[in-house]
Amino acid sequence: MTPILDKLTEIYDLHAARTAQFRQAAACAKGCAFCCTDAGRIDITTLEGLRMRQHLRQVPRPQRAALENAIDRDARRREKGRPSPCPFLLKNMACRIYDIRPFACRRIYSMKRCGPEQPPLLHREAMAWADEAIASLQALDPNGYTGHISYILHMLDTPAFLTTYLAGAFKPEAVMMYGRTHGIVINRMMVPAST
Numbered sequence: 255m256t257p258i259l260d261k262l263t264e265i266y267d268l269h270a271a272r273t274a275q276f277r278q279a280a281a282c283a284k285g286c287a288f289c290c291t292d293a294g295r296i297d298i299t300t301l302e303g304l305r306m307r308q309h310l311r312q313v314p315r316p317q318r319a320a321l322e323n324a325i326d327r328d329a330r331r332r333e334k335g336r337p338s339p340c341p342f343l344l345k346n347m348a349c350r351i352y353d354i355r356p357f358a359c360r361r362i363y364s365m366k367r368c369g370p371e372q373p374p375l376l377h378r379e380a381m382a383w384a385d386e387a388i389a390s391l392q393a394l395d396p397n398g399y400t401g402h403i404s405y406i407l408h409m410l411d412t413p414a415f416l417t418t419y420l421a422g423a424f425k426p427e428a429v430m431m432y433g434r435t436h437g438i439v440i441n442r443m444m445v446p447a448s449t
């Protein structure tokens with residue numbers, strides 16, 4: 255698992271290096287968690303989710319139970335179409351999993367302070383590079399899926415799904431209903447054949 259996670263980090267690092275010039279002038283500041291509370295879905299790949307699940311296993315039991323509850327709560331609220339903060343957002347507006355946060359969080363910065371009427375404002379080049387990075391992440395995880403963080407973490411917590419996924423097998427029909435209702439996409443269908 256480690257070599258593939260290293261590749262995940264390489265994709266993150268390439269995007270960070272490409273966009274460093276833009277981020278220097280960004281309006282983002284410590285304590286602003288607009289992206290974690292109001293910016294909509296936080297899409298991750300199953301591979302990114304697997305790394306989060308590994309991390310969760312190392313968290314002491316009481317905190318882990320609280321995080322699992324937060325993940326469940328987020329999934330339930332979103333299923334009802336209600337706004338919901340990221341389950342990993344701490345009370346002080348810091349990220350509980352900052353070092354392993356997914357690409358969806360790494361790609362976002364804004365040249366203007368975000369607000370209800372002002373979504374994150376990124377450079378066009380940065381958005382194109384982010385699309386490249388997402389294609390690379392999906393290509394790295396060809397028997398996996400992409401979707402909102404809590405839904406993917408739920409899938410990985412389902413023994414039948416996890417066994418199939420870890421075996422490198424591909425059974426989209428097994429998650430068809432859940433996938434349709436939760437906006438899960440199949441990674442290999444999102445990546446052009448030449449990638």
Ligand code: SF4
Binds near residue numbers: 290341342344348355
């Ligand atoms: S994973 Fe961290 S950075 Fe990403 S939305 Fe959640 S709290 Fe924010």
